[in-house]
Amino acid sequence: MTLDLAALYRTSHGSLVRMLWRRTGDRDRAEDLAHETFARAVASPPDNPRPWLFAVALNLVREDGRRGAIRSRRLELYRSEGPQAAPGPDEALERDERVAQVRRALIRLTERDREILLLKAEGFNYDEIAETLGLARGAVGTTLSRARRKLVETYHQQEDGHDAAS
Amino acid sequence: MRHPDDGLIEEYLDGELAAEARGEFDAHAAGCDACRERIEAARAARSEADALVAMLGDPEPRPGAGELPASLRPPARRPVRWRTLAWAASVMMAAGLGYVGGTAERRGDGATARRGDGTTERPTIGRSDSRAGGPSDSSVVAEAPTEQPDDGRTEPRSDGATERPTAIGAEPPVARIEESPPLAKQRVDGELARPLESREELRLADADRALARAQPAIQPPNPPGASLDAAVRALGGSIRLLDGLEVQRVEVAWLPMPGGDSAAVVELTYADAAGHPIVLRQSRTVAAVGQIAGADAVPAKAAAPAAARDRALAAEPPDRRAAAEPPRDGELAWVDRNGFRLLLRADADADSLARLRARVR
Numbered sequence: 001m002t003l004d005l006a007a008l009y010r011t012s013h014g015s016l017v018r019m020l021w022r023r024t025g026d027r028d029r030a031e032d033l034a035h036e037t038f039a040r041a042v043a044s045p046p047d048n049p050r051p052w053l054f055a056v057a058l059n060l061v062r063e064d065g066r067r068g069a070i071r072s073r074r075l076e077l078y079r080s081e082g083p084q085a086a087p088g089p090d091e092a093l094e095r096d097e098r099v100a101q102v103r104r105a106l107i108r109l110t111e112r113d114r115e116i117l118l119l120k121a122e123g124f125n126y127d128e129i130a131e132t133l134g135l136a137r138g139a140v141g142t143t144l145s146r147a148r149r150k151l152v153e154t155y156h157q158q159e160d161g162h163d164a165a166s
Numbered sequence: 167m168r169h170p171d172d173g174l175i176e177e178y179l180d181g182e183l184a185a186e187a188r189g190e191f192d193a194h195a196a197g198c199d200a201c202r203e204r205i206e207a208a209r210a211a212r213s214e215a216d217a218l219v220a221m222l223g224d225p226e227p228r229p230g231a232g233e234l235p236a237s238l239r240p241p242a243r244r245p246v247r248w249r250t251l252a253w254a255a256s257v258m259m260a261a262g263l264g265y266v267g268g269t270a271e272r273r274g275d276g277a278t279a280r281r282g283d284g285t286t287e288r289p290t291i292g293r294s295d296s297r298a299g300g301p302s303d304s305s306v307v308a309e310a311p312t313e314q315p316d317d318g319r320t321e322p323r324s325d326g327a328t329e330r331p332t333a334i335g336a337e338p339p340v341a342r343i344e345e346s347p348p349l350a351k352q353r354v355d356g357e358l359a360r361p362l363e364s365r366e367e368l369r370l371a372d373a374d375r376a377l378a379r380a381q382p383a384i385q386p387p388n389p390p391g392a393s394l395d396a397a398v399r400a401l402g403g404s405i406r407l408l409d410g411l412e413v414q415r416v417e418v419a420w421l422p423m424p425g426g427d428s429a430a431v432v433e434l435t436y437a438d439a440a441g442h443p444i445v446l447r448q449s450r451t452v453a454a455v456g457q458i459a460g461a462d463a464v465p466a467k468a469a470a471p472a473a474a475r476d477r478a479l480a481a482e483p484p485d486r487r488a489a490a491e492p493p494r495d496g497e498l499a500w501v502d503r504n505g506f507r508l509l510l511r512a513d514a515d516a517d518s519l520a521r522l523r524a525r526v527r
Contacts, residue, residue, distance in 0.1 A: 102222055148216075
């Protein structure tokens with residue numbers, strides 16, 4: 001099977017960068033990781049490209065996270081990188097704050113929970129999620145259920161904390 | 167049906183349940199208040215969680231997003247200039263050079279073969295009838311090393327073609343490959359139906375000691391149906407080119423090797439700014455003669471020993487191999503990582519050759 005890299009890039013690069021950006025909070029880093037992932041696909045073309053790309057990319061993120069080199073920088077970027085829409089100043093501030101809360105909630109999840117949520121947001125079905133994360137197909141529903149509840153719960157805890165503080 | 171667990175509810179909400187399982191799920195939920203509550207709670211968490219993730223938004227698109235960057239594209243292969251090749255072939259034929267030959271002794275541009283002790287031997291392949299005497303001749307040739315005058319060069323002609331000693335009037339040599347019509351006539355649907363040119367004498371570009379012991383004749387001539395395309399496939403599906411220069415002439419041939427293998431040899435001739443020829447020869451051991459034309463059908467068994475030897479040859483870093491060869495005017499031989507044996511020959515000093523080598527793609 002020959003890999004149509006241009007077509008794969010066209011259909012998957014944007015999604016991969018978005019997932020990596022949401023995962024790392026660092027736009028440049030997301031671009032670099034996506035590039036590195038595609039370079040590896042060139043070197044050894046995968047049979048099932050989409051799960052393969054995301055699995056490699058998430059592995060790269062984990063390796064990077066283990067080194068811990070960008071941890072502190074990431075936190076800074078979470079604060080500085082906001083949404084691109086520009087509503088009114090008050091609305092923008094409020095939205096920025098909510099986005100920052102989501103990111104903080106996401107960081108508090110386990111790696112597996114965080115990754116499954118991000119993959120689902122990219123339209124992955126259960127089979128693709130199972131292949132990307134190395135999960136049994138039957139475990140995807142349970143993991144996803146726990147991750148969703150946990151995210152909502154953590155987000156509201158922050159909201160409560162924020163309200164109590166203000 | 168028993169009460170569904172959280173995972174099954176999630177599958178149901180995500181539309182991942184098969185029709186039959188979904189039917190059972192619906193039937194159970196219809197009669198179970200507790201499960202309906204759990205389903206609604208899960209549905210709410212699912213909606214909210216997905217909305218929270220979506221709130222993270224998208225990174226701002228960058229210029230050129232979605233287009234494969236140049237750094238990820240495979241290197242562009244320079245197309246063969248058919249018109250130029252046809253012109254060159256016509257010149258060759260008009261000049262009566264359809265058959266180019268001469269013995270290695272006369273030409274004196276032999277590749278060197280490296281012995282285990284680091285000295286060199288020069289194999290000769292493809293000799294005239296008068297010399298094609300069998301194994302004893304082979305050993306003589308193999309052991310007649312470097313006394314022959316050999317400047318490793320060819321003389322440019324005024325028309326840019328390469329002047330080579332010819333065997334006009336001599337008996338057709340055993341090794342002679344059939345003469346081909348001009349390239350323009352060979353072109354069929356954009357492909358070469360047959361190799362461009364015949365040669366009496368071809369040598370491997372690399373130090374392959376086994377080659378020196380090979381019967382020094384090309385037999386048979388080109389396998390029927392062989393084409394430049396087949397040669398490219400025989401070379402592993404790709405061909406090395408000199409970046410930035412136009413190919414003036416292409417030559418293709420095969421050599422028998424010990425053990426029934428063959429070496430596919432392709433020689434490309436370029437011209438430098440002054441019209442002096444630059445020759446890039448590349449060869450690779452493939453399978454038995456006769457199977458080359460259908461390179462796709464080369465049996466693994468036949469190809470395996472050749473592949474193993476190529477790997478062994480290629481295992482040594484190219485730079486070391488090149489450095490181990492005695493310096494010769496105008497020639498540079500090496501083996502690249504993919505097992506291609508390469509020889510670059512030009513009227514140039516070592517530095518210029520090294521620069522040329524860096525342009526081999």
